[in-house]
Amino acid sequence: xxxxxxxxxxxxxxxxxxxxxxxxxxxxxxxxxCALGILFLALLNFIVTARPGRTIVLARHTMxxxxxxxxxxxxxxxxxxxxxVEGAAITNGVSMIVSQLxxxxxxxxxxxxxxxxxxxxxxxxxxxxxxxxxxxVMVQGGILAFLQEFYTLLITFSAENGPLVQQLExxxxxxxxxxxxxxxxxxxxxxxxxxxxxxxxxxxxxxxxKRIAIPAVGLGxxxxxxxxxxxxxxxxxxxxxxxxxxxxxxFLYIVAIRGDLFPYIEEHLGINTMGRVAMFTNMxxxxxxxxxxxxxxxxxxxxxxxxSGVEYKIPQRTLMPIHNDFLRMYLNIGxxxxxxxxxxxxxxxxxxxxxxxxxxxxxxxxxxxxxxxxLYATDNTIYYFYTTIACAVVPMxxxxxxxxxxxxxxxxxxxxxxxxxxxxxPKSNP
Numbered sequence: 001x002x003x004x005x006x007x008x009x010x011x012x013x014x015x016x017x018x019x020x021x022x023x024x025x026x027x028x029x030x031x032x033x034c035a036l037g038i039l040f041l042a043l044l045n046f047i048v049t050a051r052p053g054r055t056i057v058l059a060r061h062t063m064x065x066x067x068x069x070x071x072x073x074x075x076x077x078x079x080x081x082x083x084x085v086e087g088a089a090i091t092n093g094v095s096m097i098v099s100q101l102x103x104x105x106x107x108x109x110x111x112x113x114x115x116x117x118x119x120x121x122x123x124x125x126x127x128x129x130x131x132x133x134x135x136x137v138m139v140q141g142g143i144l145a146f147l148q149e150f151y152t153l154l155i156t157f158s159a160e161n162g163p164l165v166q167q168l169e170x171x172x173x174x175x176x177x178x179x180x181x182x183x184x185x186x187x188x189x190x191x192x193x194x195x196x197x198x199x200x201x202x203x204x205x206x207x208x209x210k211r212i213a214i215p216a217v218g219l220g221x222x223x224x225x226x227x228x229x230x231x232x233x234x235x236x237x238x239x240x241x242x243x244x245x246x247x248x249x250x251f252l253y254i255v256a257i258r259g260d261l262f263p264y265i266e267e268h269l270g271i272n273t274m275g276r277v278a279m280f281t282n283m284x285x286x287x288x289x290x291x292x293x294x295x296x297x298x299x300x301x302x303x304x305x306x307x308s309g310v311e312y313k314i315p316q317r318t319l320m321p322i323h324n325d326f327l328r329m330y331l332n333i334g335x336x337x338x339x340x341x342x343x344x345x346x347x348x349x350x351x352x353x354x355x356x357x358x359x360x361x362x363x364x365x366x367x368x369x370x371x372x373x374x375l376y377a378t379d380n381t382i383y384y385f386y387t388t389i390a391c392a393v394v395p396m397x398x399x400x401x402x403x404x405x406x407x408x409x410x411x412x413x414x415x416x417x418x419x420x421x422x423x424x425x426p427k428s429n430p
Contacts, residue, residue: 002045003121006113009037010125013106014386015132017172031385035106042109053408054112054400057356061396062108064352068345069100072329075337076298085297092315093299093332096383103385107392111400116190119397122389123180123197130173130204137164150207158209165207174208175375176386177201178217179394182367185221186228187360187398216374224367228359236354239366243346246373250326250342253377257327258289275307279320280327282309287331295334325376345369353395361398368394 013034020029046055076093079085110118138146141164149162161169168174181201188194205213223242227235262277283306287293301322302315322328330338346369354362368391375381 002041002113005041006038006110006121007125007128009034009041010110010122011128011132013038014126014129014173017170017386029385032102035102038106039109042112045113051112051404052411053404053406054115056407056411057400057403058108058112058396060356062104064349065104065107065392065396066101067348068341069097069104071341071344072298072333072337073097075295075333075340079295079297079334082294083297086313088314089297089299089303092302093297096299099385100383100388103388104392107389107396110393111396115404116397116400119180119183119393120191120197122393123201126173126176126180126386126390127200127204130168130207133168133170134204134207137167140164153209154206158211165209168208169210170208171210171379171381172384172386174205174210175213175379175381175384176390177205178213178220178371178375178387179368179390181205181217182220182224182371183364183394183398186224186364186367190398210379212375212378216371219374220367220369220371223370224363227366228363232359235359236351236362239350239354239362240347242366243350243369246369247339247342247346250373250376251330251338254327254330255289257324258284275320276323279306279322282306283322283327283331291335293335295330295332295337298332300332301328321380323378323380325380325382328380328382349395353398356403357395357399361395364398365395 013031016030016034018029019031073094076097080090080093107122110122112118114121134146145162146164149165152160152162153165181198184191184194184198184201191197227238227242229235230238257280262273262280265271266273266277282304286296286300286304299315302317302319303313304311305316305319306322307320322331329341333341350362350366350369353365357364372381372387372391381387
């Protein structure tokens with residue numbers, strides 16, 4: 001019964017991402033009540049069913065997963081107080097971070113309900129929701145027309161999109177399949193029917209094809225496989241070195257953008273950067289490459305039309321996005337905040353997953369990080385709700401049941417030892 005209720009709520013959550021309603025003048029997505037329903041289901045299950053081992057492990061996982069969300073909130077709070085910003089800016093920024101935290105909580109609730117199998121319940125709901133969208137498109141335009149457009153989409157590598165397949169280009173839902181594909185490819189031995197999951201997920205991943213996601217999955221997979229071939233200690237050290245390199249590369253990328261990288265790409269390489277030259281030019285007056293740069297606060301990008309440089313007094317959802325999450329984070333939380341965010345995102349969590357889940361979990365998380373970093377370089381995925389769920393579920397699900405059993409056994413031994421010490425009677429004096 002719990003599984004049925006979860007699948008209904010999760011499928012609706014993944015299906016209704018673009019359906020909004022108003023509460024007190026604030027626009028909310030219909031997916032949010034579904035997400036809260038999943039949290040309430042997990043809470044009821046927690047009250048009725050005791051799972052101490054799973055609770056202990058997921059409590060640790062949750063803190064580690066939430067830290068990269070909470071650090072920007074801390075730095076933004078300081079910026080908002082010092083800059084004396086209006087309430088609209090604070091509400092806008094906090095709502096973006098709360099959405100991230102809600103996504104992590106949904107991932108934790110899913111895993112609490114089902115253990116390691118929760119990853120496949122979550123993926124199953126994603127596939128079902130996306131399949132309903134595909135079926136709707138097929139009914140609208142015909143199966144043959146859809147298959148023809150899908151074939152054209154693949155052979156042109158998304159350069160030509162017909163009207164039917166364009167309806168399936170849901171960025172958030174498409175990008176969310178990437179971490180699950182990495183899980184199936186890297187840890188297929190833990191998966192029941194891995195070939196079936198791989199085929200279904202790959203089809204839906206390609207149906208909403210985002211060109212950058214293909215090399216992102218490939219690079220994450222290849223890197224994780226190579227690192228996993230090394231001995232335990234060497235794989236951990238190599239992963240940490242790669243993490244340091246990723247941190248440095250992300251900052252150098254920001255520096256290069258400030259140094260007119262994209263005008264050079266357009267003028268000398270003849271590559272169409274899709275308006276990024278004008279956008280990055282308009283951004284230059286809002287940030288500096290300096291250790292003293294404090295930041296503008298989370299959500300500031302919604303106040304400026306980066307295509308024209310016009311700044312608004314209230315946040316706008318319809319403005320041209322930055323399409324660069326590294327620059328977005330640097331713009332919002334400043335030099336110090338950016339480096340601490342990177343440290344919490346990469347180095348702290350890489351150490352944690354290698355320590356908690358061993359080489360398999362550590363390498364899987366490395367692959368997911370590489371996937372995300374490739375997306376961050378060209379897109380605006382860091383606040384995508386579904387992608388955040390997927391990136392949280394996948395590393396937490398890896399070896400979760402074994403970790404929960406080990407945590408429970410350890411705690412039982414501690415309780416038993418404490419009980420024996422408490423039962424000792426003091427020796428009486430002769």
